[in-house]
Amino acid sequence: MKSYIYVAILMIIGLTTTTAHAELQKNRYCIRFNATYDDNSNGEDYLKNDGLVAVPGVPYSITRGLDVVATGELDLNGCTDILKLTVDNTYKIHITYQINGADGRTVKFLSQNATSWKYGTVYSYYTTTKIYKIATSDGGPATIYRNMPNTVHGRLLPIARLMLERADILNWPTGVDIYYAIDNPTLCNPIWGHFLSGHSSDNLKKICYSTDTQKTAFAHETGHAIAHMHGGPNRGDYAGDTYLGARCIGNSYCHAPTTHKFFTREWVGAAASEGFAHFIAAATFNWRSTASGVFTYYKNNVYTTDFSGPTPASTPIKVGRYHSFELNGIAYNGNPNTLPTYSNLYCQPPTIFKHLGSEGDWLFFFWGLWTGGGESRFNIAEIKEVWANTPATEKAIDVHCVRRDIPGSEHGWTCFEAPWTYYSPSVEFGWRYDDGQWRLGFTHDEIIPSIKSIRGKGYYALANAALIQLGPEKKSFFEDTARRARVVY
Numbered sequence: 001m002k003s004y005i006y007v008a009i010l011m012i013i014g015l016t017t018t019t020a021h022a023e024l025q026k027n028r029y030c031i032r033f034n035a036t037y038d039d040n041s042n043g044e045d046y047l048k049n050d051g052l053v054a055v056p057g058v059p060y061s062i063t064r065g066l067d068v069v070a071t072g073e074l075d076l077n078g079c080t081d082i083l084k085l086t087v088d089n090t091y092k093i094h095i096t097y098q099i100n101g102a103d104g105r106t107v108k109f110l111s112q113n114a115t116s117w118k119y120g121t122v123y124s125y126y127t128t129t130k131i132y133k134i135a136t137s138d139g140g141p142a143t144i145y146r147n148m149p150n151t152v153h154g155r156l157l158p159i160a161r162l163m164l165e166r167a168d169i170l171n172w173p174t175g176v177d178i179y180y181a182i183d184n185p186t187l188c189n190p191i192w193g194h195f196l197s198g199h200s201s202d203n204l205k206k207i208c209y210s211t212d213t214q215k216t217a218f219a220h221e222t223g224h225a226i227a228h229m230h231g232g233p234n235r236g237d238y239a240g241d242t243y244l245g246a247r248c249i250g251n252s253y254c255h256a257p258t259t260h261k262f263f264t265r266e267w268v269g270a271a272a273s274e275g276f277a278h279f280i281a282a283a284t285f286n287w288r289s290t291a292s293g294v295f296t297y298y299k300n301n302v303y304t305t306d307f308s309g310p311t312p313a314s315t316p317i318k319v320g321r322y323h324s325f326e327l328n329g330i331a332y333n334g335n336p337n338t339l340p341t342y343s344n345l346y347c348q349p350p351t352i353f354k355h356l357g358s359e360g361d362w363l364f365f366f367w368g369l370w371t372g373g374g375e376s377r378f379n380i381a382e383i384k385e386v387w388a389n390t391p392a393t394e395k396a397i398d399v400h401c402v403r404r405d406i407p408g409s410e411h412g413w414t415c416f417e418a419p420w421t422y423y424s425p426s427v428e429f430g431w432r433y434d435d436g437q438w439r440l441g442f443t444h445d446e447i448i449p450s451i452k453s454i455r456g457k458g459y460y461a462l463a464n465a466a467l468i469q470l471g472p473e474k475k476s477f478f479e480d481t482a483r484r485a486r487v488v489y
């Protein structure tokens with residue numbers, strides 16, 4: 001008897017609820033972000049289908065006047081079901097350009113006038129909609145699509161989402177947030193373009209970014225942030241092609257006067273750091289199961305060569321912006337002569353000093369390490385483990401370098417491990433008569449100061465760390481890949 005009464009009460013509640021729903025409009029909102037890029041549709045690109053993209057995890061709020069009708073995060077389809085809407089009312093859909101990813105990872109795009117990284121306002125946008133639709137006859141919701149405008153914030157959000165989805169593969173550790181300040185003259189020097197701003201070891205990484213319409217650079221900068229999470233390749237100076245008399249002068253394909261480019265000659269730490277950031281971008285947009293990835297480079301006037309023939313061209317070829325480099329050059333069983341070992345072919349470091357290389361060669365090295373080698377291949381956490389466990393020796397931090405010329409042979413660099421900081425390019429260190437007595441020193445007036453640079457971690461120390469951390473098989477694959485990519489110096 002008791003249970004009959006209970007059922008009757010439930011039926012009344014059920015009827016009341018149904019009646020209430022019939023008076024309200026049930027709608028489904030779907031937000032789409034514009035993801036049109038200049039460098040789209042390459043390789044096995046995960047963001048190949050340009051146009052309008054759903055981005056899950058983005059916070060929204062819906063208001064009518066001062067009333068907040070609903071708040072939450074967009075679901076896996078970039079949508080949300082909303083009740084309580086009434087016909088002929090205008091609603092504001094407010095989108096915050098932030099993604100709450102899995103495992104405590106958050107991405108925020110700060111507004112242009114934010115003055116603080118941690119507490120700055122997040123960029124947001126709203127659109128208004130007048131409700132006129134009702135639920136469909138079968139009881140399903142009426143779906144309203146709203147497309148966000150094609151702004152720099154909107155274009156970048158789908159890339160950030162892709163990187164969050166692949167966070168475990170890319171070794172973006174849990175609980176680490178990345179904030180991006182975009183076109184923000186207070187937090188970022190606009191002259192510098194895109195760069196990683198925060199090098200601290202805390203759980204917040206900061207990236208400066210300026211208006212752009214391509215996607216590789218964004219993933220590249222995020223790659224620098226990932227390198228700084230638990231110690232991947234991230235340190236070295238950009239000066240390997242700069243000094244007067246260095247061999248690279250005159251060879252514009254090895255030298256970029258005010259910046260670094262894909263094949264310019266840099267200190268090994270800088271070349272590895274940039275190559276790793278390129279590699280994270282490559283791992284974002286390509287499949288790991290095939291070695292035939294594509295990397296689209298975002299700077300202009302870069303030089304490359306045709307590596308497909310039996311021997312590479314004797315002179316590099318100048319190509320324009322968004323040039324796509326095939327990543328399968330480091331594939332196994334290839335002819336070593338056809339491998340993309342650019343520095344070694346065109347911008348060879350001086351014989352005495354080898355700690356110079358190009359970021360392009362390091363990209364090919366990391367790609368080969370990640371995709372090849374069967375059981376021995378490295379995941380990204382292992383690559384970072386090798387770097388993190390390689391001791392930063394004194395030489396890796398500071399080297400004193402001066403120009404070195406050998407008449408008729410080469411112009412370039414050499415580096416002294418001795419602590420002195422001056423050197424004559426033409427006369428050796430030795431005894432000289434000075435101020436009434438013999439002194440040990442330079443015998444010539446022409447004494448030029450050496451330049452103190454950060455070299456970066458050297459190859460042999462890295463290979464040793466690979467052995468200690470990961471064992472002999474992985475070490476041997478590390479060495480094999482390094483030899484093929486010609487980053488052994």
Ligand SMILES: [Zn+2]
Pocket residue numbers: 220221224274277
């Ligand atoms: Zn970079």
